[in-house]
Amino acid sequence: MSQIECDVLVIGGGLAGCWAAIRAREKAARVIMVEKGKVARSGKSSFSGAGILCPYPADDLDAWRREIVVRGEYMADQDVVDALLAEQPARIREMGEWGLGYERDEKGDLLRTGGLGSMTTRVVTVSSQEMMEVLRRRMVELGVRILDRTYVTGLLTSDGVYPTTGAVTGCYGFNTRTGEPQTINAAATVLAAGGLGYFYFTGDGIAMGYRAGAEVWGMEFTRTMDQMTFQERFSDIHLITFQRLGMRLYNRLGERFMERYYPEQRENATRQQMALAVILENLEGRGPVQAGLNHLDRESLNKLRTLPSTAPRVRAMEREGIDFGKDRIAFNVHSGFINAESGGLKHNPHGQTTLPGLYVAGETGGFPANGAGTIPLKLASCCVEGYRAGESAARYAIWAGSRPVKRDQVRWLEEEAFRPIKAGKGMAPEELMDQVYEYLRPAGVSIFRSAGPMRALLAEQEGWAMAAAELKARDWHGLVKAHQKRSYIDCIGLTFRSSLERKETRGMNLRADYPYRDDADWLKHIILKREGAGLKMWYESLPADKYKVWPDKLEKVPVQNPWPQHFAQGGRD
Amino acid sequence: MGIKTFREELCNGCGLCVEDCPMDVFVMDEATGKAKLAYPEDCWECNRFFCETGCPTQAIEVTPAAVHKLYKPY
Numbered sequence: 001m002s003q004i005e006c007d008v009l010v011i012g013g014g015l016a017g018c019w020a021a022i023r024a025r026e027k028a029a030r031v032i033m034v035e036k037g038k039v040a041r042s043g044k045s046s047f048s049g050a051g052i053l054c055p056y057p058a059d060d061l062d063a064w065r066r067e068i069v070v071r072g073e074y075m076a077d078q079d080v081v082d083a084l085l086a087e088q089p090a091r092i093r094e095m096g097e098w099g100l101g102y103e104r105d106e107k108g109d110l111l112r113t114g115g116l117g118s119m120t121t122r123v124v125t126v127s128s129q130e131m132m133e134v135l136r137r138r139m140v141e142l143g144v145r146i147l148d149r150t151y152v153t154g155l156l157t158s159d160g161v162y163p164t165t166g167a168v169t170g171c172y173g174f175n176t177r178t179g180e181p182q183t184i185n186a187a188a189t190v191l192a193a194g195g196l197g198y199f200y201f202t203g204d205g206i207a208m209g210y211r212a213g214a215e216v217w218g219m220e221f222t223r224t225m226d227q228m229t230f231q232e233r234f235s236d237i238h239l240i241t242f243q244r245l246g247m248r249l250y251n252r253l254g255e256r257f258m259e260r261y262y263p264e265q266r267e268n269a270t271r272q273q274m275a276l277a278v279i280l281e282n283l284e285g286r287g288p289v290q291a292g293l294n295h296l297d298r299e300s301l302n303k304l305r306t307l308p309s310t311a312p313r314v315r316a317m318e319r320e321g322i323d324f325g326k327d328r329i330a331f332n333v334h335s336g337f338i339n340a341e342s343g344g345l346k347h348n349p350h351g352q353t354t355l356p357g358l359y360v361a362g363e364t365g366g367f368p369a370n371g372a373g374t375i376p377l378k379l380a381s382c383c384v385e386g387y388r389a390g391e392s393a394a395r396y397a398i399w400a401g402s403r404p405v406k407r408d409q410v411r412w413l414e415e416e417a418f419r420p421i422k423a424g425k426g427m428a429p430e431e432l433m434d435q436v437y438e439y440l441r442p443a444g445v446s447i448f449r450s451a452g453p454m455r456a457l458l459a460e461q462e463g464w465a466m467a468a469a470e471l472k473a474r475d476w477h478g479l480v481k482a483h484q485k486r487s488y489i490d491c492i493g494l495t496f497r498s499s500l501e502r503k504e505t506r507g508m509n510l511r512a513d514y515p516y517r518d519d520a521d522w523l524k525h526i527i528l529k530r531e532g533a534g535l536k537m538w539y540e541s542l543p544a545d546k547y548k549v550w551p552d553k554l555e556k557v558p559v560q561n562p563w564p565q566h567f568a569q570g571g572r573d
Numbered sequence: 574m575g576i577k578t579f580r581e582e583l584c585n586g587c588g589l590c591v592e593d594c595p596m597d598v599f600v601m602d603e604a605t606g607k608a609k610l611a612y613p614e615d616c617w618e619c620n621r622f623f624c625e626t627g628c629p630t631q632a633i634e635v636t637p638a639a640v641h642k643l644y645k646p647y
Binding site for chain 2: 037038041042043046047129176177198199200225227229232233234235237279282283287312313316317319320332333334335336430434437438440441442443446447477
């Protein structure tokens with residue numbers, strides 16, 4: 001069995017992980033990155049819309065802070081927001097020095113545009129593929145050792161048990177192509193394994209940290225309608241480009257309904273706002289919804305066909321017979337794909353989780369600058385929080401030094417990791433996930449939530465979790481999937497446990513039985529922690545006295561979102 | 574199906590698609606020295622189409638049409 005020693009281990013090779021590894025390597029000698037896919041070819045960052053929040057010191061940063069905090073419905077960690085505003089210019093500059101090209105205006109200055117739904121804050125656009133390639137190159141230059149195709153199944157702990165009362169000391173995993181086991185002993189570990197989403201964005205980092213005993217926050221803000229499609233066949237990746245070019249949405253009556261819900265932003269609302277509006281139009285009998293680009297001029301349409309972010313997809317859709325210049329196109333929202341951009345492992349503004357030796361960055365940490373909302377600051381958070389986590393981890397590694405791996409723990413992690421491939425029977429991962437998605441599908445179950453359906457869902461989730469622990473894999477590829485589904489189902493449990501607890505509507509915690517935001521009672525985090533075989537839950541208030549942006553009155557505020565009337569009487573506690 | 578066509582006869586065995594796909598849709602076939610469609614069900618039409626755009630012999634064509642079952646909330 002192979003064991004590697006290092007100072008700092010970074011799990012996950014997206015934008016946050018790369019920044020963490022780069023900064024860690026500037027401080028510590030032996031830095032290893034493991035990635036289940038391939039750095040610069042996988043991770044959410046490689047496929048992101050790549051509008052990066054880009055503040056300048058001369059901007060009215062008080063106004064920026066206010067927009068971010070208000071859109072996050074006051075749940076943001078304002079110290080992290082301030083860190084973003086202060087440090088992101090340096091991160092942008094450094095990526096430029098390493099060779100990343102930004103969209104520029106005719107004078108050669110960075111071209112800053114409004115992010116979706118934003119009135120004040122500005123983003124600069126890059127090619128996400130190029131960005132990730134630049135970061136990979138930088139890591140190689142600095143001597144970060146990259147282990148692609150390595151899937152981590154669990155963290156190592158100094159006491160050898162979960163939940164640990166000691167420190168995190170590395171990880172256990174295997175090569176996804178050869179099945180070769182890999183134990184990595186690290187003085188400090190950064191989890192930057194992304195969040196919960198679809199396909200291979202399965203909340204591995206959140207579940208892994210939780211299992212080891214780290215505290216989790218914000219999971220109730222997980223949203224469950226993350227995918228949209230054209231013609232019910234073509235997924236909406238890079239919808240942002242369609243939106244920026246002027247895509248319009250129409251209901252069955254030909255009405256541009258987004259104007260009714262969001263008079264200012266209209267079709268430039270956030271993905272979540274757009275998804276909610278489309279769902280409501282359908283639920284209230286004004287569907288189906290169509291997207292129109294046929295009013296655009298030739299130049300804009302050609303942009304769709306030539307921009308690197310949309311060209312392959314749009315050209316392929318045209319090959320399949322869609323004529324953007326002529327037809328309106330069916331536009332739908334799909335449920336069952338969960339996205340936890342506001343929930344994850346609790347951490348301080350320096351990336352430190354509640355477990356010694358474990359740091360977190362990017363979506364695994366739930367983007368504390370985001371609050372309960374979803375503002376386009378996720379990539380900037382990855383840069384700044386990644387940098388900070390890398391620095392903290394390196395400092396800790398130098399101070400704490402390495403601790404021995406517990407042999408017993410490696411043995412049971414190994415048994416757990418390879419059990420699905422040795423199992424003779426059990427469900428296939430896809431079969432289980434179809435059950436899960438089918439259950440989560442109706443809007444009244446997972447999107448507009450209420451106590452009764454959530455209790456039933458949680459009972460169901462216990463069954464899924466048991467089935468997930470006994471999945472069957474026929475090869476290494478299937479083994480990865482079996483573990484991913486287990487993570488995913490754990491995260492569903494954390495999501496709805498938190499959601500049931502938060503008795504108000506805030507962010508994507510849309511409580512049909514509590515159709516108001518309650519600033520008097522709920523300006524606090526819900527924290528979950530594993531205890532024995534069970535779970536402990538408690539609240540932590542936000543430090544209002546040191547925050548610059550805060551509601552004027554602490555009272556109940558009626559929901560601002562589009563709201564479904566017929567879920568309003570859902571089973572209240 | 575995400576991979577619309579894979580013309581094995583055009584494949585020169587360079588392995589770029591195997592290297593690039595985050596989902597292991599392609600693997601190298603030791604017997605033929607060429608790429609093989611191993612897990613087509615896992616193609617998620619990744620928008621970048623790394624396999625199609627990277628292929629030096631244009632052996633791969635991806636369609637963005639979803640291969641996965643989609644679930645509607647309404």
